[in-house]
Amino acid sequence: MKVTSVNELEAIRSEILAGKDQDKPCIAVCGGPGCLANQCLEVRDAFVNEIAAKGLTDKVDVRTTGCHGFCECGPIALIYPQEIFYQGLSIDDIPEIIEETIINNKTVDRLLYTDDEAGQLVETEGEVPFYKQQMRLILGNNSKIDPHSIEDYIAIGGYSALAKVLGGMQPMDVVDEIKNSGIRGRGGGGFPTGRKWESTRNAEGDIKYVICNADEGDPGAFMDRSILEGNPHSVLEGMIIGAYAIGSNEGYVYVRNEYPLALKNINLAIKQAREAGLLGDNILGSGFNFDLKVNRGGGAFVCGESTALMASLEGKPGEPRAKYIHTSDKGLWDRPSNLNNVETWANIPLIINNGADWYSAIGTESSKGTKVFSLVGKINNTGLVEVPMGMTLREIIFDIGGGIPDNKAFKAVQTGGPSGGCIPESLIDLPVDYDRLTEVGSMMGSGGMIVMDEDTCMVDVARYFINFLMEESCGKCVPCREGLLRMGEILTDITEGRGRMEDLDLIQDLSEVLRDASLCGLGQTAPNPVMSTLKYFRNEYEAHIKDHKCPAGVCTELITYSIDAGNCTGCGLCLKKCPAEAITGETKQPHVLDAGKCIKCGICYDVCKFDAVRKE
Amino acid sequence: MTANESKLDSIIDEYNAEPGSLISILQDIQAEYNYLPEESLEYVAKRLDIPRVQVFGVATFFKAFSLKPKGRQQIHVCMGTACHVRGSKKVLEELERKLEIKAGDTTPDGEFTLETVNCVGACALGPVVVENEEYHGEMTPIKVESLLNSK
Ligand SMILES: Cc1cc2nc3c(=O)[nH]c(=O)nc-3n(C[C@H](O)[C@H](O)[C@H](O)COP(=O)(O)O)c2cc1C
Ligand code: FES
Numbered sequence: 001m002k003v004t005s006v007n008e009l010e011a012i013r014s015e016i017l018a019g020k021d022q023d024k025p026c027i028a029v030c031g032g033p034g035c036l037a038n039q040c041l042e043v044r045d046a047f048v049n050e051i052a053a054k055g056l057t058d059k060v061d062v063r064t065t066g067c068h069g070f071c072e073c074g075p076i077a078l079i080y081p082q083e084i085f086y087q088g089l090s091i092d093d094i095p096e097i098i099e100e101t102i103i104n105n106k107t108v109d110r111l112l113y114t115d116d117e118a119g120q121l122v123e124t125e126g127e128v129p130f131y132k133q134q135m136r137l138i139l140g141n142n143s144k145i146d147p148h149s150i151e152d153y154i155a156i157g158g159y160s161a162l163a164k165v166l167g168g169m170q171p172m173d174v175v176d177e178i179k180n181s182g183i184r185g186r187g188g189g190g191f192p193t194g195r196k197w198e199s200t201r202n203a204e205g206d207i208k209y210v211i212c213n214a215d216e217g218d219p220g221a222f223m224d225r226s227i228l229e230g231n232p233h234s235v236l237e238g239m240i241i242g243a244y245a246i247g248s249n250e251g252y253v254y255v256r257n258e259y260p261l262a263l264k265n266i267n268l269a270i271k272q273a274r275e276a277g278l279l280g281d282n283i284l285g286s287g288f289n290f291d292l293k294v295n296r297g298g299g300a301f302v303c304g305e306s307t308a309l310m311a312s313l314e315g316k317p318g319e320p321r322a323k324y325i326h327t328s329d330k331g332l333w334d335r336p337s338n339l340n341n342v343e344t345w346a347n348i349p350l351i352i353n354n355g356a357d358w359y360s361a362i363g364t365e366s367s368k369g370t371k372v373f374s375l376v377g378k379i380n381n382t383g384l385v386e387v388p389m390g391m392t393l394r395e396i397i398f399d400i401g402g403g404i405p406d407n408k409a410f411k412a413v414q415t416g417g418p419s420g421g422c423i424p425e426s427l428i429d430l431p432v433d434y435d436r437l438t439e440v441g442s443m444m445g446s447g448g449m450i451v452m453d454e455d456t457c458m459v460d461v462a463r464y465f466i467n468f469l470m471e472e473s474c475g476k477c478v479p480c481r482e483g484l485l486r487m488g489e490i491l492t493d494i495t496e497g498r499g500r501m502e503d504l505d506l507i508q509d510l511s512e513v514l515r516d517a518s519l520c521g522l523g524q525t526a527p528n529p530v531m532s533t534l535k536y537f538r539n540e541y542e543a544h545i546k547d548h549k550c551p552a553g554v555c556t557e558l559i560t561y562s563i564d565a566g567n568c569t570g571c572g573l574c575l576k577k578c579p580a581e582a583i584t585g586e587t588k589q590p591h592v593l594d595a596g597k598c599i600k601c602g603i604c605y606d607v608c609k610f611d612a613v614r615k616e
Numbered sequence: 617m618t619a620n621e622s623k624l625d626s627i628i629d630e631y632n633a634e635p636g637s638l639i640s641i642l643q644d645i646q647a648e649y650n651y652l653p654e655e656s657l658e659y660v661a662k663r664l665d666i667p668r669v670q671v672f673g674v675a676t677f678f679k680a681f682s683l684k685p686k687g688r689q690q691i692h693v694c695m696g697t698a699c700h701v702r703g704s705k706k707v708l709e710e711l712e713r714k715l716e717i718k719a720g721d722t723t724p725d726g727e728f729t730l731e732t733v734n735c736v737g738a739c740a741l742g743p744v745v746v747e748n749e750e751y752h753g754e755m756t757p758i759k760v761e762s763l764l765n766s767k
Contacts, residue, residue, distance in 0.1 A: 034740040037751030041669030071740030222737035257643075258736055259678045298639055298678025301734070315638035316670070317677035374739060376698035382740035412696065450697045464700050468734065474677075577758065579713055601713075602706055603757050 001150075003277045004169040005285040009159060016155045025060045026080040028143045032067025032226055034383065035074035036261075043075045048092040051102075060102055066142040066230015067222075070130050071383040073113065078125055078143050085125040087110040133400050135362070135370050136386045137266055138346050142230035147265050150272040152541070153233040159278060161349035163242050166286040174245035175201060178348070180356035182368035187213050187304075188419065188445050189521070190434040191366075194339060199328035201246045203336035208248040209341045211237055211332065213309060214255045214262065217301035218417030219468065221448035223372040224342035226384055228255070228262040231346070232269035236292070237352040239347030241281065243290045246338050247342030251292045254309055257299045267294055301472035305520050306339045307329075308474065319474045320520035341446065343372055363389035367433035371447060375401050378408065380451040390431045393423065397451060408453040416445030418465045418472075419525035421532025422458060424598070441532040443525070457554035458537040459544055463491035465529035473522060480523030483514045487530065496557040504534065553615045556600040560616055564605075565590035567612035574604035574613065623648060624656055628663050635664045638674055642681060651682045687722040687729035691715075692746040695733030699742035703756070707743050708732065710757035714764055 003009045029035075029044040047062045073087035079101055086097065086108070093111055102105045112121040113128050125131055125143075145152035151485050153159070156418065165174055179194025192234050200208060212235060216224040228235060239251055269291055273279040279290045295313055302308045303318035310332045312318040331337025347369060351359045359366050367389035373396065377380050380402035387396060393413060397403065404410050412422040415432075421442035423430065430436055434444045468482040487510050488504050511527030518524045534541060543549050550558040563574075563583070568590040575583045575591055582598045585591030593604070593613075605613040619746050627644045631637035638660070645656050652675055661668040675681045693708045712718055722729040738744050741753025745763065753762060 020646070033737040034753075037738045037741050037753050048761075071738075074740075216737075217734075218696040219735035220739050221735070225737045258733065296640065296643055297680075298643070299680035300678050313636075313638060315634075315636045315674070317673050319677075347706070356705075374698075376739040376742065417697075448697065452699060452701055456701050461701070464697070483634045516737060601709060601757055605709075606756060606758060 006163040009163050016151050028063045028065050028078040030068040030076040031064040034071030038074045040075035043089050046091040050094050050098045063146045066147050067226035068143050069384040072381050083124045130381045135388050137370050139386045161352035162237050166284050171245045177356050181351045181359040186343035200336050200338040203329045205336045207335050209332045209337040210243045210248045210251040212253040212341045215297050215304040216256050217304040218446045218448045220450050221374045223447045224260050225262050227263050227342050227346050232266045234346045238345035241348050249289050253294045255296045302474045319476045364433045366435050373447045373449045375449050377450040379451040389433045392429050394428045404453045412452045414450040416443035417448045418469050420445045421528045424536040457552035458533040458540045460554045462530045462533045469526045477519035479514050479517040494544050495555040497548045562614045563591050563593045564612045567610050573607050576586050577603050577607050635666050651685045651719045690729050692731050692733045694736050694744040698739035702742045704743035706757050709757045710760045
């Protein structure tokens with residue numbers, strides 16, 4: 001397929017659509033990271049084999065897609081055209097689905113989702129409470145296309161935004177449209193995208209670069225991965241439009257090393273786009289040239305930072321530099337460079353197709369459009385959710401996320417990754433937008449949302465993030481390198497019972513120095529997890545310091561295990577499993593735990609079926 | 617030497633011996649040998665005509681590179697935030713006890729390498745352990761034994 005003009009693209013689209021029978025059954029099996037880990041490919045193969053065995057190969061399509069979002073229920077399959085939502089699939093379920101649903105047009109009720117609140121089964125994806133309140137402008141297409149097929153993308157309207165731009169918009173019109181849409185960067189800082197494009201456009205220089213940040217270093221987040229794996233052409237389309245607006249002919253996609261499938265899919269998409277004439281010279285006959293290269297990251301969190309990323313693209317260690325000269329003036333190889341996040345790029349075709357007014361009507365005053373969050377941790381419905389900006393934390397966590405498992409109490413939600421903070425229960429009605437999150441001491445970040453319950457220790461969480469950042473600090477500037485080391489020591493002392501009340505002031509001081517004096521965003525925002533936990537959960541710090549107790553029962557140095565003789569039936573399971581031989585006792589007699597030998601691994605607590613192991 | 621020059625040449629030539637492609641070149645060498653043999657770094661420096669310190673700088677800066685040979689089986693324990701709040705530390709400690717090595721090390725018989733990673737993108741299933749590219753979700757210390765025994 002080679003598309004040489006805007007009109008030809010439309011002709012090809014009509015041709016693809018004419019060749020597709022909309023009523024033909026299609027089984028879309030989720031191949032996202034969560035389902036992959038749940039052996040969804042075996043489920044997919046079982047569908048293919050069963051269909052072949054029934055002689056239906058020409059009558060039913062099977063599609064392996066990107067992430068559908070509801071990881072908790074994986075493996076998932078959607079049956080088109082009805083959009084029946086089947087969950088928790090295993091290979092044994094497949095013959096029944098083919099027989100009942102495909103052949104007899106009936107649902108297999110035991111594989112449907114149960115809406116507990118309404119107390120009934122739901123048939124289609126749109127009725128599942130998890131999906132009902134979302135607005136899936138970006139992620140929604142994942143289940144509709146095979147990420148390896150450019151035809152599928154074109155069939156759902158793909159590259160029409162590019163055609164619109166190249167078919168009659170001036171570069172400045174494009175920049176204005178993006179500015180008017182109000183979109184802000186999805187990678188962390190929330191900088192207005194249109195203004196960034198304009199600066200790079202206006203910068204001096206013949207050679208300019210556009211770059212896609214797919215380093216996704218925020219632990220606990222997998223939005224960018226799912227977009228790149230599930231719909232790589234949407235990112236490409238955004239980048240080509242951006243390059244045209246900015247006046248760039250060369251671009252890069254910088255993909256995290258741990259994401260081999262994302263790498264494979266974006267490489268394939270680039271190859272297809274090149275063959276189709278959507279990348280390369282004279283795109284759609286417009287005279288505009290643009291091509292892209294893909295680079296793999298080296299597994300360093302700091303390389304998500306713009307200047308470090310560019311250093312790494314140049315083949316150097318990923319150390320950031322001071323940014324008094326902006327990368328829009330001097331970035332990659334000292335040339336004007338425009339870096340945007342994966343999700344930012346994926347939003348661009350939507351804005352161009354539907355217009356800035358449509359886009360800016362979604363969201364809040366200062367934050368427009370939707371945002372994808374990875375809703376994980378102590379939450380019932382884990383997965384990826386996409387909601388309009390301004391939805392409250394309560395709606396996201398309780399209505400969509402289904403609340404906290406095992407009837408535990410919600411304690412906090414952490415947003416913004418290692419640069420963000422922990423938001424307590426008292427702020428659960430906060431609308432989620434860039435500015436409101438910053439006001440309460442956290443930030444939007446790239447979209448990680450880690451839910452914590454009563455069993456999560458907030459001091460341990462603070463220590464976790466500081467240790468993470470300490471290891472990831474590139475070591476170039478002193479406040480970050482030394483400051484994080486000292487903060488880590490202090491927090492470790494507190495979690496191990498050696499803390500002093502003065503330490504809390506010291507952490508406060510250190511935090512201010514880090515914030516003011518660090519070279520890049522890593523150090524500047526590093527205090528957020530500590531400051532926010534100290535602000536909202538000071539009582540937990542004090543319990544560790546004054547009472548030598550970890551109220552959540554997490555910090556091993558401050559807890560002891562014992563056996564409650566009243567509940568112990570002497571079943572011997574803990575004795576058998578204890579790796580330290582710290583438990584003794586006769587069968588059917590209450591057992592005893594020797595605290596001196598106990599290594600506090602918690603295995604006895606986990607295996608006991610009679611609630612006889614105490615943790616204090 | 618462990619690394620064979622014609623193999624290295626073919627990797628380096630694929631990138632036209634461009635210094636800007638240093639990271640990609642090292643990634644391909646690592647994929648070939650499972651680690652970066654020291655001689656290969658010297659050879660790369662010579663071929664790309666850049667100082668050795670630049671090659672060693674890059675090779676030691678990024679986590680993806682290892683200057684030590686790795687075990688036949690690789691076990692990666694996710695220590696990302698989602699896995700952390702669900703107890704990945706206890707899983708790691710149990711693996712360290714069972715394998716009698718610390719994270720980052722390889723068993724003396726060269727069988728297992730135990731490593732930590734920060735998020736493998738399967739957060740919904742945390743705690744996650746990846747052994748030789750196979751994901752194991754909802755891990756607990758108790759499940760560690762059967763994970764190792766299935767090998
Ligand atoms: C330490 C650090 C790590 C970062 N990691 C990422 C990342 O993994 N992905 C990302 O898109 N942005 C990351 N950023 C933000 C980038 O520097 C940059 O602001 C962003 O990619 C710009 O794109 P946007 O305007 O579309 O958000 C990071 C920033 C810092 C300071
Ligand atoms: S935090 Fe472990 S997979 Fe993401």
